[in-house]
Amino acid sequence: MRPVVGFVWLVLISSPSQMMGQAIRVGVHGVAVTHSEVTSALKANGLGVGGLLGLRVGRFGFEARGYWADLDSDRSDGTGFAILQVDGRAHFVVARSVAVEVGAGRRFIDPEFATQEIGIFRVGILSEYPLSSIATVWGRGAYLIASQFSGGGTAGLAVELGLGTSVGTPDGRVKALGEFEFQRFDREVRRQDVPLQAMVVRFGVEFGFR
């Protein structure tokens, strides 16, 4: 019951003008993914496609995004795999250009044991700043809590960092964007370091609706 009451309270304290600024975003991305595990020998690169559905209601923003990429191992004898990553995020603007962000994500791997499947929760900061009426730059940083790995283990340090920029029409109907998202998991399994690292670069277009 408390979360519901808290949510209603947050909606109520949001200013009416911002509440009226509702917007839906739909995006299509091309992605380039670099995935590493344990050592540089287990690095894989690949390309894929992604998508985004976003909703902004006043001070709140909700976002569902995902990508699928087919990765090849750098090693000639390595096996490739495919990644399907889905993420859900919600943010609340606490000050001009600063929002608190929470979310969850899941990474599926095909074939199943080619690398670690991961489940995460994130808590972080999203900062977005308009460079002009047509361009925006943003950065984000989050701590990934309670990371779950298909192979077991825990991550003492699990962080996510990102940088992006977009240029579009003044009314926000169409914009092109470029973004990178970096994740690092200092995973340990039975006191053995088995780190994971991933970098996702997105380029794409987004369409806004009111």
Next chain:
Amino acid sequence: MTRRHGVFLLTALFLAPAPIAAQQHPAVVRAKAAYDALDFSRAITAARNALQQERLNAADQILAYEVLAYSYGVLDSARQAVDAFKELIFLDPDREPDVERVSPRITSLYASALGQVLVVRRLVVDSASFVAGEGSVPIHFELSRAGRAVTRVVGQGVELVVDSLLASGSTTARWDGLLPTGSPVPPGEYQVIATANEGRNEFSATTRLRVTHSAVDTMPHLTSLPGYTVLPEMETPPRDWRPLGIAVLYAGLSSAATLALEDTDLGGGVRPAILGVGVGSLLTGFVMSLKKPDPRPNQGNILYNQLLREQIAQRNAQIAVENDQRRRQVTLAILPISAN
């Protein structure tokens, strides 16, 4: 020449008779002819006969009394002259001897007669136009001596007492053109009656006026206040490097943090991504710095305009209320009607 004849001749020379207008009735014409011929005795006889034996209209009566009064005056018969002037004054209070053409003695006799009677003279109504209930029209008249003056307006089935006061000499009554109910009088012709009372003596003078109705002008609504202009709410700031600075800040912090957290043991692949997106961000900031800045809202001007619009709205609300009242009002135009 006897002394009496000398006085008569002197009087006749100095007190030249005033010219008297031609009239229709033969008896009055005869009296006037005798007067013009300086045969004042015959003029007196003819005038008296005309007044006693003939049926004269008002104008002829006035002329006959005038011949009589002037002739008595010339012949030094002061009492008879004053009596004749009194009758003349009652018949036409506004008719006076022309001081340019008659002797001071006759003027003096006229003034003496005027002081002995109570009449209303020189009744005049000014032209006026005013909103009913917010103005009045002056009614001027003179009382020949002290008495109570009652001014009434009669017409269109209405009889109104405008004023009642003790007065002497010139006085003015003011009529507001309203009925006792407060409504404006109906349009049409009215008679103004000024009555002077003193004991049993009573004398009235009348004149006429016309009242017309028209709508009261309304005021136009305001779109601006004099001396105050609406200021531009959007202003284009001067071009600056702020977008590039912001881009450098974001790209620098994100890239530096990412590079710091990169586990180099896991191989490359991170730096090209940072470089690509970072350079893209910087380039975007650089282009946005070169681009003409977008107009920004000027909060001071917005507040000023808001206050200005509130003032205009308040004034227009007052104008609307005032116009609403004006639409229910009537402008009275009052014009005296000439006796001719």
